[in-house]
Amino acid sequence: MTNQPKPNRGPSAGPENRRALVAAAREIFGAQGAGAPLSAIAKRAGVGQGSLYRHFPDRVALAAAVFDENIAELERLLVGDERGVVDLLDRVADQAAASASLFEMVVAHQNDASLGHLDDRIRNLAQRMLRSDVERGTLSDRVDVDDVLLAVFMMASVLARTGAGERAEVRQRAHRMLWAALASA
Secondary structure, rough: OOOOOOOOHHHHHHHHHHHHHHHHHHHHHHHHOOOOHHHHHHHHHHHHHHHHHHHOOHHHHHHHHHHHHHHHHHHHHHHOOOHHHHHHHHHHHHHHOOOOOHHHHHHOOOOHHHHHHHHHHHHHHHHHHHHHHHHOOOOOOOOHHHHHHHHHHHHHHHOOOOHHHHHHHHHHHHHHHEEEEEHHH
């Protein structure tokens, strides 16, 4: 029996291929680090490397797509007036632990054009969480969105550099320190 090539479905396969590539990138980068071969991502997604490069011209663009999905997940999870900065910190901690190498790649390429829109999205989300906390009185109106973003970045950065066995403890300590600092501002 010979291996039959998969039929080419043309442009209609584009959105499905893109979703598969982002899911594969999340998995492969998570397991092998940011330097994982892009060919492994294409293989895991079940597409050729040409398809990968049609969607993502480079590794940073692929990382940006994963972070886009991360932020979309944060936006979905953090809807509602009862959500606030502590919820944002918790969710970012979850994502940082799962995507440590991607976080490092994004930081290393923070001026790349494919990442610019991510700043606006996370800033808007942090602003919404902060507004909710200020309205409920759980945070002072002296805390601003840049304070929240600094706390988010600090927590994600520390967790990205912490071994898997130590992340739970470090996360709890960082959470207590950051929340205490924000609450007393």
